[in-house]
Amino acid sequence: MTQDKASSLEEDPREADSSGASDAFVGYAPVLSRVPDARLGKTPLLHPILFGYLALALGSAVAAGAAFYNALSLRLWREMAVAFGLGLAGWFGCHLLVNRLWDAGFRNIPLLLLTCRLCHVAIGALLALSQWSSFRGHRFLGGGAVSLVGAVVTGIALQFVLPPAVLDRLLGTF
Numbered sequence: 001m002t003q004d005k006a007s008s009l010e011e012d013p014r015e016a017d018s019s020g021a022s023d024a025f026v027g028y029a030p031v032l033s034r035v036p037d038a039r040l041g042k043t044p045l046l047h048p049i050l051f052g053y054l055a056l057a058l059g060s061a062v063a064a065g066a067a068f069y070n071a072l073s074l075r076l077w078r079e080m081a082v083a084f085g086l087g088l089a090g091w092f093g094c095h096l097l098v099n100r101l102w103d104a105g106f107r108n109i110p111l112l113l114l115t116c117r118l119c120h121v122a123i124g125a126l127l128a129l130s131q132w133s134s135f136r137g138h139r140f141l142g143g144g145a146v147s148l149v150g151a152v153v154t155g156i157a158l159q160f161v162l163p164p165a166v167l168d169r170l171l172g173t174f
Contacts, residue, residue, distance in 0.1 A: 038137030038138070038140050038141050039074045039075070039076070039134065039137060039138060039141070040138060040141040040142070040143050041070070041073035041074045041138050041143050042073055043073045043144075044143070044144035044145055044146050045070045045073060045074070045135055045138055045143065045144070045145050045146065046066050046067075046069065046070055046145070046146050046151060047135065047145055047146070047148045047151075048067075048070075048127070048128035048129075048131045048132050048135050049128060049148065050063075050066060050148060050151050050152065050155075051063040051066060051067055051124040051125075051127040051128045051131075052121055052124035052125055052128055053124070053151075053152050053155055054066055054124065054151075054155050055090070055120040055121050055123055055124025055127070056117055056120060056121050056124065057155045057156055057158070057159040058155055058158060058159060058162075058167070058170050058171075059090070059091065059094075059120050059170040059171040059172065060086065060087055060089075060090025060091060060094070060119075060120040060123035060124060060127075061087045061088075061090065061091045061170060061172075062155075062170060063087070063090075063120070063123065063124045063127055064083045064084065064086055064087020064088075064090065064123070064127060065083075065087065067079070067082075067083035067086075067087075067127040067130070067131055068080055068083040068084060068087070070083075070131055070134070070135065071083055071131065071134075074134055074138060076134060079130060079131060079134065082127075082130050083127060083130070083131075086123050086126055086127055086130075087123075089123070090119065090120055090123035090172075091172045092172065093119060093172075094116045094119050094120060094171065094172040094173065095172035095173070095174075097115065097116065097119065098112055098115075098116055098172070098173050101115070112173070113171075113173060116171060116172070116173050117171070120171065
């Protein structure tokens, strides 16, 4: 084996292409393709999984507020509009659902509240799906995130501390 063949076998195939030019980033293309919109936010973001928990505990309007905060930090206008729209849709939709069922003669209050909370969780899941890739991109670039455990405990504590009238307003069940 000649010296030239031995040195060509030791070369990294990512560093040379057919034209002889080197491109060191070819090996990272698949990783970056999974994060199409990687933006680094100015503040630590809330984890998208938190939106479902917040929607369950405090309603979709609060979860949408958290999603709006993330979108504002990342300066993503479309996601801000999605968060605002889903928050309004969840709050008004739950309010209309409870009122329509009550007017139709459905008087089982625990089942009404369960139906309402399930609607809020569905909105929270949609919020999480809408922001998952943006959050991953933020974390990929080294951005910070708020502790998930602390945020969930705070949401659960607020559920017990808030007066029932305020919680009913947040859930849209008044």
